Amino acid sequence: xxxxxxxxxxxxxxxxxxxxxxxxxxxxxxxxxxxxxxxxxxxxxxxxxxxxxxxxxxxxxxxxxxxxxxxxxxxxxxxxxxxxxxxxxxxxxxxxxxxxxxxxxxxxxxxxxxxxxxxxxxxxxxxxxxxxxxxxxxxxxxxxxxxxxxxxxxxxxxxxxxxxxxxxxxxxxxxxxxxxxxxxxxxxxxxxxxxxxxxxxxxxxxxxxxxxxxxxxxxxxxxxxxxxxxxxxxxxxxxxxxxxxxxxxxxxxxxxxxxxxxxxxxxxxxxxxxxxxxxxxxxxxxxxxxxxxxxxxxxxxxxxxxxxxxxxxxxxxxxxxxxxxxxxxxxxxxxxxxxxxxxxxxxxxxxxxxxxxxxxxxxxxx
Amino acid sequence: xxxxxxxxxxxxxxxxxxxxxxxxxxxxxxxxxxxxxxxxxxxxxxxxxxxxxxxxxxxxxxxxxxxxxxxxxxxxxxxxxxxxxxxxxxxxxxxxxxxxxxxxxxxxxxxxxxxxxxxxxxxxxxxxxxxxxxxxxxxxxxxxxxxxxxxxxxxxxxxxxxxxxxxxxxxxxxxxxxxxxxxxxxxxxxxxxxxxxxxxxxxxxxxxxxxxxxxxxxxxxxxxxxxxxxxxxxxxxxxxxxxxxxxxxxxxxxxxxxxxxxxxxxxxxxxxxxxxxxxxxxxxxxxxxxxxxxxxxxxxxxxxxxxxxxxxxxxxxxxxxxxxxxxxxxxxxxxxxxxxxxxxxxxxxxxxxxxxxxxxxxxxxxxxxxxxxx
Numbered sequence: 001x002x003x004x005x006x007x008x009x010x011x012x013x014x015x016x017x018x019x020x021x022x023x024x025x026x027x028x029x030x031x032x033x034x035x036x037x038x039x040x041x042x043x044x045x046x047x048x049x050x051x052x053x054x055x056x057x058x059x060x061x062x063x064x065x066x067x068x069x070x071x072x073x074x075x076x077x078x079x080x081x082x083x084x085x086x087x088x089x090x091x092x093x094x095x096x097x098x099x100x101x102x103x104x105x106x107x108x109x110x111x112x113x114x115x116x117x118x119x120x121x122x123x124x125x126x127x128x129x130x131x132x133x134x135x136x137x138x139x140x141x142x143x144x145x146x147x148x149x150x151x152x153x154x155x156x157x158x159x160x161x162x163x164x165x166x167x168x169x170x171x172x173x174x175x176x177x178x179x180x181x182x183x184x185x186x187x188x189x190x191x192x193x194x195x196x197x198x199x200x201x202x203x204x205x206x207x208x209x210x211x212x213x214x215x216x217x218x219x220x221x222x223x224x225x226x227x228x229x230x231x232x233x234x235x236x237x238x239x240x241x242x243x244x245x246x247x248x249x250x251x252x253x254x255x256x257x258x259x260x261x262x263x264x265x266x267x268x269x270x271x272x273x274x275x276x277x278x279x280x281x282x283x284x285x286x287x288x289x290x291x292x293x294x295x296x297x298x299x300x301x302x303x304x305x306x307x308x309x310x311x312x313x314x315x316x317x318x319x320x321x322x323x324x325x326x327x328x329x330x331x332x333x334x335x336x337x338x339x340x341x342x343x344x345x346x347x348x349x350x351x352x353x354x355x356x357x358x359x360x361x362x363x364x365x366x
Numbered sequence: 367x368x369x370x371x372x373x374x375x376x377x378x379x380x381x382x383x384x385x386x387x388x389x390x391x392x393x394x395x396x397x398x399x400x401x402x403x404x405x406x407x408x409x410x411x412x413x414x415x416x417x418x419x420x421x422x423x424x425x426x427x428x429x430x431x432x433x434x435x436x437x438x439x440x441x442x443x444x445x446x447x448x449x450x451x452x453x454x455x456x457x458x459x460x461x462x463x464x465x466x467x468x469x470x471x472x473x474x475x476x477x478x479x480x481x482x483x484x485x486x487x488x489x490x491x492x493x494x495x496x497x498x499x500x501x502x503x504x505x506x507x508x509x510x511x512x513x514x515x516x517x518x519x520x521x522x523x524x525x526x527x528x529x530x531x532x533x534x535x536x537x538x539x540x541x542x543x544x545x546x547x548x549x550x551x552x553x554x555x556x557x558x559x560x561x562x563x564x565x566x567x568x569x570x571x572x573x574x575x576x577x578x579x580x581x582x583x584x585x586x587x588x589x590x591x592x593x594x595x596x597x598x599x600x601x602x603x604x605x606x607x608x609x610x611x612x613x614x615x616x617x618x619x620x621x622x623x624x625x626x627x628x629x630x631x632x633x634x635x636x637x638x639x640x641x642x643x644x645x646x647x648x649x650x651x652x653x654x655x656x657x658x659x660x661x662x663x664x665x666x667x668x669x670x671x672x673x674x675x676x677x678x679x680x681x682x683x684x685x686x687x688x689x690x691x692x693x694x695x696x697x698x699x700x701x702x703x704x705x706x707x708x709x710x711x712x713x714x715x716x717x718x719x720x721x722x723x724x725x726x727x728x729x730x731x732x733x734x735x736x737x738x739x740x
Contacts, residue, residue, distance in 0.1 A: 027415075028368070028371060028415075029371050029413070029414065029415040029416075030370070030371050030372075030373050031373050031414070032373050032374070045370070045593075047368040047369065047370055047591065048368045065368070066368045066672075067668075067671075067672070068588070068589070068668040068669045068671070069368070069588075069589075069590075071588045072588065072590050084672055106499070107498070107499065107500070108498070109498075109499075110416075110495065110496050110497065110498065111494065111495055111496070111497050111498065111499050111502045112495035112496070114499050115499075169378070171376065171377060171378040171379075171380075172378075174376040174377075175376055175377055175378075175570045178376050179563065179566060179567045179570060182563055182566070182592060183560075183563055183595075184595075185594040185595040186594075187370070187591070187592055187593050187594060188370070188372055188373050189374075190373045190374045191374060191376055192374070192430070193376075194456060200452045200455055201450075201452030201453065201455075201456075203430075203449070203452065203453050203455065203456030203457075204374065204375070204376065204429035204430045204456055205376055205429075205456075206378075206379070206380055206456055206459045206460065207378055207380035207459060208459070221373075223373070224594070225593065225594060228373075291450070291451060291452075302373075331452075337452075
């Protein structure tokens, strides 16, 4: 699929729902867990709040803030209006347009922007599904970017193995990995990283000094040209115990079961079920549900986060071209929280990991 | 200044009691109660992108998910952080608040907390405009109609304490390190983004909590964030660097060049002239008008067209904006960033300074280094 084909699919859905105009808004606060309809429609990652007007029969318009960022926005290929206020700019660009209007992005936009859009367009209907359904499968460019982001993630992991040492703080390590990812071309990196003798979860780094014997867990998630890819890895500072090694092998088996279950036409819940089955067979059934775990993977934005979570309640039917994480990241009573996961591309033959080297427990000699 | 918002904040953000003791936070809350006399407490929101008010009252920087503080007029504050119970351990070192809990079912918690507050008053809301709609709805349903006192708190935040000023000085030192590293990389003939990243890395090594950059690939005409590596050289390279240290921001513009740059020097002369004007009571709009007159025959750079600067502190952009229409005045103990940007058909330069206003005028905490090519 190309970006042009995606826009055509969105326009077809607008016709079906008898919408004349689609207004996508985003508040400029980019986050891995919140979708960005402006990015889906424009491929433009804004500095400030932004909007796209997509007429059913006409050329889209991008409203970019701040106004001085207009020339970078024009690299999207769209007609661009620079504005210092996204709502004022959007209303001016609509110029009293008549017909049915759909709005995407309101549930994810900060209140102040959302309320003003609602007041300005009181008759508009929600159009999030139209935008995000069309972005459930990635375009060829997004898949290429996901591959590059994965390459950077694996190099980041190699760097982590080189430099992580007892005596270093979690924050120091996180900052170093952030700088490293940027030096490889990643514009952002969602990096959850923490260490401890028994981690309750993976969390943002803090000032804790890492100790010999710690288990270090990291979700390394670079973004390349607006496309995220993630690897989930576990490392011990010093030799790993036999029990930890066995438990980690169990997670790898669970992950591979999930990868094998991810086939076009299957519901996403089947992937989660396959992962859980491996752990349940070893007596960890209670740890396969909240509060211990709520999902076994997720979509990868910044534009669309479809196909959503790898969870038992997600019946999204998988289709070729989807990119998502499969990670049986798991808290186990004996080991604490362990990370193990790969980004996959769904092909006609099944899920293809984007990584060159699959997750394995690593030991840093000290 | 708008910069690209990262998806996760990774730098050091732990609460340091020696730098910013608990008493300082408690005094800030007390000042808020003096402004909001009828308030029984405050409901304070913050997320990755907007958390200056939350940090002001709790020291907490939400690195990942949003957070909400319930600060009673009488009694101990509570902090609720997103991400579930497993995030509590990681969140605790970031605040002096002892009660840190997961942000879930917050409506019921807020309703009960509001009922428990003594004095018969109602809580006030801080930073409600930045909330996602669903959370705002939940809180409004739980606490009823509540007054938003964000503007009142912003007024209190304008005057920096000695400790806050010390933090901004440290941010300026890290900013200095960044610009020096960029100049060094330029002299070593590094590519455009390699220069920018050298600056970012130097700022982090100097203890920065966060670093944001913009740079130009067209001789300073437009600015852009780091999107991917650009190997080609760029001299002169117009850069913008914002550095956060101990919670507080400093920012600066510089023209990174291996040779002297007369346009940057010209802009710096105007900046020096404008700095001399700044004193308590001086209208922000007057300074802006004087700069526009002084830069002629150049016109204002697109980046400085709307505002010549703003107050700076826990947020990169705090009120007031230094716009031509601004009737607000510079205040004693306020810290401001002041920018001079010039453009004509072919040449462009932006320089800036971070200024602390005192009874006698202002102290320059940081200003763009002279472009001597060394």
